[in-house]
Amino acid sequence: MQVALYQPDIPQNTGTILRLCACLDVAAHIIEPAGFPVSDRHFRRAGMDYLDRVTISRHASWHRFTEWRETSGSRLVLFSTKAATPYLDFSYRDADILMFGRESAGVPDEVMAAADERVVIPVAPGMRSLNVAVSAAMALGEALRQTRHASNKP
Numbered sequence: 001m002q003v004a005l006y007q008p009d010i011p012q013n014t015g016t017i018l019r020l021c022a023c024l025d026v027a028a029h030i031i032e033p034a035g036f037p038v039s040d041r042h043f044r045r046a047g048m049d050y051l052d053r054v055t056i057s058r059h060a061s062w063h064r065f066t067e068w069r070e071t072s073g074s075r076l077v078l079f080s081t082k083a084a085t086p087y088l089d090f091s092y093r094d095a096d097i098l099m100f101g102r103e104s105a106g107v108p109d110e111v112m113a114a115a116d117e118r119v120v121i122p123v124a125p126g127m128r129s130l131n132v133a134v135s136a137a138m139a140l141g142e143a144l145r146q147t148r149h150a151s152n153k154p
Contacts, residue, residue: 018054087119090119
């Protein structure tokens, strides 16, 4: 299981997601350009000393990420408010990459079209979306529940 962040905007959210990845032993990908320098103090503070404990791959562009993904054989699962499949009804696989878009704009159509699967975390009517770090925690929790539980069965 891996997490990918498409051009993240907010350093605190990115730091929090990377801390989540460190704690759950999940690799992370940052698809640049990010809306902040990776050395940003807010980013470092949110990630605390956990940033040294997570495997982070930085990709200079969407194109570079797609080149890498083609060689990885991993399925790209995009979390989007525009998707129809609820994340709890989706069957995750060990090698999935869970992707989250920019806090300000999500992902462009090109990225949406390239995803192998698109899922949504449903929210109450009239609400736009959850914070991306909260979404990542919910999504990763469910994906790991399904895959790690399944791999631990006799």
